[in-house]
Amino acid sequence: MPTFRDLLTQVKQSIREVDPEQAVREQGKAVFLDVREADEYAQGAIPGAVHIPRGYVEIQVEGRLSDKSMPVVVYCAGGTRSAFAAKSLQELGYTDVVSMAGGFNRWKDAGYNWSVPRTLDADQRNRYHRHLLLPEVAEAGQQRLLESKVLLLGAGGLGSPAALYLAAAGVGTLGIIDMDVVDSSNLQRQVLHNMDRIGERKVDSAKKTLTAMNPDVNVVTYDTRLGADNILDIIEGYDVIVDGTDNFPTRYLVNDASLLKRIPVVHGSIFRFEGQITVFKPYEGPCYRCLIPEPPPPELAPSCAEAGVLGVLPGIIGSMQAMEAIKLLLDLGDPLVGRLLAYDALEETFRTFNVRRDPHCPACGENAGPIVIAEYDELCMPHAVAPATTAVS
Numbered sequence: 001m002p003t004f005r006d007l008l009t010q011v012k013q014s015i016r017e018v019d020p021e022q023a024v025r026e027q028g029k030a031v032f033l034d035v036r037e038a039d040e041y042a043q044g045a046i047p048g049a050v051h052i053p054r055g056y057v058e059i060q061v062e063g064r065l066s067d068k069s070m071p072v073v074v075y076c077a078g079g080t081r082s083a084f085a086a087k088s089l090q091e092l093g094y095t096d097v098v099s100m101a102g103g104f105n106r107w108k109d110a111g112y113n114w115s116v117p118r119t120l121d122a123d124q125r126n127r128y129h130r131h132l133l134l135p136e137v138a139e140a141g142q143q144r145l146l147e148s149k150v151l152l153l154g155a156g157g158l159g160s161p162a163a164l165y166l167a168a169a170g171v172g173t174l175g176i177i178d179m180d181v182v183d184s185s186n187l188q189r190q191v192l193h194n195m196d197r198i199g200e201r202k203v204d205s206a207k208k209t210l211t212a213m214n215p216d217v218n219v220v221t222y223d224t225r226l227g228a229d230n231i232l233d234i235i236e237g238y239d240v241i242v243d244g245t246d247n248f249p250t251r252y253l254v255n256d257a258s259l260l261k262r263i264p265v266v267h268g269s270i271f272r273f274e275g276q277i278t279v280f281k282p283y284e285g286p287c288y289r290c291l292i293p294e295p296p297p298p299e300l301a302p303s304c305a306e307a308g309v310l311g312v313l314p315g316i317i318g319s320m321q322a323m324e325a326i327k328l329l330l331d332l333g334d335p336l337v338g339r340l341l342a343y344d345a346l347e348e349t350f351r352t353f354n355v356r357r358d359p360h361c362p363a364c365g366e367n368a369g370p371i372v373i374a375e376y377d378e379l380c381m382p383h384a385v386a387p388a389t390t391a392v393s
Helices: 004-013 020-024 038-042 054-064 080-091 103-109 122-127 138-146 159-169 202-213 231-235 248-261 312-330
Strands: 016-018 031-034 072-075 097-100 149-153 173-177 218-222 240-243 265-271 274-280 339-344 349-354
Touching: 004 080, 016 020, 020 097, 020 103, 054 080, 072 080, 072 103, 080 097, 097 103, 138 312, 149 159, 159 173, 159 202, 159 240, 159 312, 173 202, 202 218, 231 248, 240 248, 240 312, 248 265, 265 312, 274 312, 312 339
Parallel strands: 016 097, 031 072, 072 097, 149 173, 149 240, 173 218, 240 265
Antiparallel strands: 265 274, 274 339, 339 349
16 A cells, blocks of 8 residues: 555656745746645745645635636645645646745745735634635635725715625725714615714714724724815725715716726715616726716706605615625626616616727826816706715715
């Protein structure tokens, strides 16, 4: 009966090995796959390495490394587990795989760069356990969420469900801008708030709800009017903007500022029983001005205060906005860039419309002039609760 040493010899004869000196030359070109256990990885790793413990390689690797032609350098502590992992990758169809002889120990001894990665603590592993089971997210994706910053424009009908799900998902910083107070007539859809907080500032109420839900989340509040004088300072440093506003002056203002700062905007809107959602990713897809070059007359675009809205509708659209934001943060799937998703609650139907960039768009077109951040109150003064504020549906 062959011994383990015999089996290891056979495996090594069927794969390619490189020493750390050769492996270091692959940095920037190859993916480094760390197959050690979580406690070993937490003590130090090669920067940028993908971590999949050896026992989960066959289960998770295809979800984490989708391109089977990419160069992969597999390493463990000493070179044994990585040899078996490399053999498994070959059998799964990966065509350019090597095992690093001597593993991480020899890498460190040679003086090559390594660092202690940020890892989840026990409470976080329990809280985000269902995320960690997803190969597309796993620990690296959860860490990315915890390091991400999302700005929500409004703590109302759309902002409420979006904020709840982003907080629950572990997005590390949530900015919320709203200058309104909690009102009992809004509670049928603004689920961040409750009867005990009527008259309280919405941003304060939102912060209480979100921090009670997830202590990992830092909630930054802006109890102010969003205008040309402060928008660039407020959105600076955020990764994604979730737009829950319901007036055209603010939407145009946000569009121009996001183009200038190159921050994607997840846009949502609702009306009675219908909702829409799209993603404006600067210079990769259309912007808001490509979609709506000029605002419609006020009588054709009444606010929810004027036309009404079924309370569950913003819950659906706002939750979808949270999903699109997470997709952008984790580079998952196919975000709604260049597509407008329309939802009809009465028919329970979804329709998707393609939206193209307008080459003549005054904001993002080929010959567009410099972007000027300005107020747009004159576009629709008779419309909405408070022009150029973040009044939300």
